[in-house]
Amino acid sequence: MESGASSKAKVGLIGLGLMGQPIGMNLLKAGHALTVWNRTASRADELVAMGAKLALSPKEAAAASDVLLTIVSDPPALESVLWGVDGKDSGALAGLKPGSTYVDSSTISPVLARKIAAVCSERSVRFLDAPVTGGDWGAKKGELVFMVGGDAATLKSVEPILGVLGKRWFHLGPNGAGQTIKLAMNMILALQVDALAEALALVTRAGLKGEDLVEVMQSSMARSGVLDIKAPNLLKGEYKPSFPLRLMHKDLGLALELANQIGVALPATAAARETYSYVKGAAKEDLDYSAVMKFWKS
Numbered sequence: 001m002e003s004g005a006s007s008k009a010k011v012g013l014i015g016l017g018l019m020g021q022p023i024g025m026n027l028l029k030a031g032h033a034l035t036v037w038n039r040t041a042s043r044a045d046e047l048v049a050m051g052a053k054l055a056l057s058p059k060e061a062a063a064a065s066d067v068l069l070t071i072v073s074d075p076p077a078l079e080s081v082l083w084g085v086d087g088k089d090s091g092a093l094a095g096l097k098p099g100s101t102y103v104d105s106s107t108i109s110p111v112l113a114r115k116i117a118a119v120c121s122e123r124s125v126r127f128l129d130a131p132v133t134g135g136d137w138g139a140k141k142g143e144l145v146f147m148v149g150g151d152a153a154t155l156k157s158v159e160p161i162l163g164v165l166g167k168r169w170f171h172l173g174p175n176g177a178g179q180t181i182k183l184a185m186n187m188i189l190a191l192q193v194d195a196l197a198e199a200l201a202l203v204t205r206a207g208l209k210g211e212d213l214v215e216v217m218q219s220s221m222a223r224s225g226v227l228d229i230k231a232p233n234l235l236k237g238e239y240k241p242s243f244p245l246r247l248m249h250k251d252l253g254l255a256l257e258l259a260n261q262i263g264v265a266l267p268a269t270a271a272a273r274e275t276y277s278y279v280k281g282a283a284k285e286d287l288d289y290s291a292v293m294k295f296w297k298s
Helices: 020-029 041-049 058-063 073-082 111-124 133-140 150-166 175-205 210-217 225-236 245-262 265-281 289-297
Strands: 012-016 033-037 065-069 101-104 127-128 146-150 166-175
Touching: 012 020, 012 058, 012 111, 020 033, 020 041, 020 150, 033 041, 033 058, 033 146, 041 265, 065 073, 065 150, 065 175, 101 111, 101 225, 111 127, 111 245, 127 175, 133 146, 146 150, 146 175, 150 166, 166 175, 175 210, 175 225, 175 245, 175 265, 175 289, 210 225, 225 289, 245 265, 245 289, 265 289
Parallel strands: 012 033, 012 065, 065 101, 101 127, 146 166
Antiparallel strands: 127 146
């Protein structure tokens, strides 16, 4: 899809979870020809009913696409999608056509992003690492924010598609830059919610109402967007996953891995990950990462 070309394209989408489903719906509503693949095929039923084609493999989804999007849970899941797991070259990388564009919106390591970029370059495929923020509500509204690493011209060529899915995108540098910024941002979100949970534990154990703390915070410099959204979860003890705790735990691990590689100490992140680890280990269901509050209520 060249810059300035028609905004309609053959798009492939791999990964139909909390984010992938609404992304697919918005692509179809915008008139794109959509081919989808998901490990659990039944998750594609609603999109197929709307007009999407279900591919039988990641390779088939890639081969049918001018632009391929992936948004899966973690690095191992992405590697299996891209390189295949059956030894029969069924991965998406084998299906990508020369001249096509591949955009990964999973949250992975910068190292893996650069590895993918190198393989794509060998195949004359353009690649962007473009993780997102905005939660499932942002995906549903088409108001995601993309953090992009890669070539500026490649980003320009896919802006008609990003405009269907998001409200802003930032070109942050070469491949890997998008992932680095995403990991840093998720560190901040995780630490903010962990700090609020600690503060609520202190206030309520002292016999005061957590709602009073939140009300004061919302009128002070301590206010933040994430706390406005997550504070009701903590106060009500309701943790329906918008951003699952298991994924935040994974992202904190990736941030610590990157920090170790480049020699940066992240003591607060390391401590927070231990708290998230405890809650993740005790959880019997998928919970939002605001469920870190359970550390003090278990």
